[in-house]
Amino acid sequence: MIxxxxxxxxxxxxxxxxxxxxxxxxxLLIPMSTYDHLPQIGQDMSIHTYLHVREDxxxxxxxxxxxxxxxxxxxxxxxxxxxxxxxxxxxxxxVESFCANIVNQDAKALGKISGVGKRTAERMVVDLKGKIKxxxxxxxxxxxxxxxxxxxxxxxxxxxxxxxxxxxxLIALGIKADAAREAIHEIYGASEDKEITADRLxxxxxxxxxx
Numbered sequence: 001m002i003x004x005x006x007x008x009x010x011x012x013x014x015x016x017x018x019x020x021x022x023x024x025x026x027x028l029l030i031p032m033s034t035y036d037h038l039p040q041i042g043q044d045m046s047i048h049t050y051l052h053v054r055e056d057x058x059x060x061x062x063x064x065x066x067x068x069x070x071x072x073x074x075x076x077x078x079x080x081x082x083x084x085x086x087x088x089x090x091x092x093x094x095v096e097s098f099c100a101n102i103v104n105q106d107a108k109a110l111g112k113i114s115g116v117g118k119r120t121a122e123r124m125v126v127d128l129k130g131k132i133k134x135x136x137x138x139x140x141x142x143x144x145x146x147x148x149x150x151x152x153x154x155x156x157x158x159x160x161x162x163x164x165x166x167x168x169x170l171i172a173l174g175i176k177a178d179a180a181r182e183a184i185h186e187i188y189g190a191s192e193d194k195e196i197t198a199d200r201l202x203x204x205x206x207x208x209x210x211x
Contacts, residue, residue, distance in 0.1 A: 002060065006046040012038050014181040015087075017062060019047070028062035029083075031072075031090035035185070037064040052083050059083070067095045070135050078120075078127045085115045099136040100145040102128050114164070163188050166201035173202075175209060183208050 005028075007021035014035055019026050028049060039045050047062040048069045061083060063069040072086045089098060092113045101109045102125055110121035133140035163184050170180035183205040188196055 002049050002051050004046055004048050005062075007044065009039055009041055009043055009045050012041060013178055014185055017047075019045070026060060028060045029087065030062045031068070031087045032185070033068060033090045033094070034062060034064040061087070063090075065095075067135055071095050071098060074128060074131055074135070075124070078124050080120060080123065085113070085120075088114045088116070094145075096136060096139060096145040099132045099139045100143060102132055103139060103143040105129070112161075114161075162196060162198045162201060165198035166205065169198060169202045170205055170209075173206075175205075179209060180205065 005019050005021055005026055007019040007026070009017060010020045010025060011018035012035070014032060015029060017028050017030055017038065019028065028047065034047070047064065048066055050061045050063070050069055050072060052059040052061060061072065063072060068090055072083075072090060075081055075086045075089050076083055093101070098110075100106075105125045107118065107121040107125055110116055110124055111118050113121075116124070139145060166184045166188075167177070167180045170184070171177055175183075184201055187201055187204050187208065
């Protein structure tokens, strides 16, 4: 098991990075929550990892914190849920918000995560409610997310959905996928408008890309 890596960041995108560790380049898939904590390309970094073994491939996933890694593993332990949804969870919600939704049995909020429907959300609540104490003991008792100064789960979901639609719109206009993702992430990450729409993101991104 590869528990973590330390090395120089060679490449970074919203969903993947490459780290040079003693001359070997490791590709890792990451959630957006981890992307936000990455250093600049060329700088040294460390990252927690999980190795997913498939019949046809070995896939490394990277996480900025131990809690993110624990939550990813916990989500993927639910029947019918794979690594893609595990990444979507961390891209759409903070660890604290997700744990609070599980404890409060808020399947409606969980069902808004990309790839998670009503039945899957209900299954997550049933399977994970007793495990939240391993990640967030206080939330397991109170059911409250006491994170201060954080964006709410609902806002995170709407922003990510708008961002996803904006990226797809830019790609349809002929913008390369990597450039589209980079521009949209930078724009909505810095935006003070918490209800910014995909159309506005696209217009701002086109201005940025063509400037």
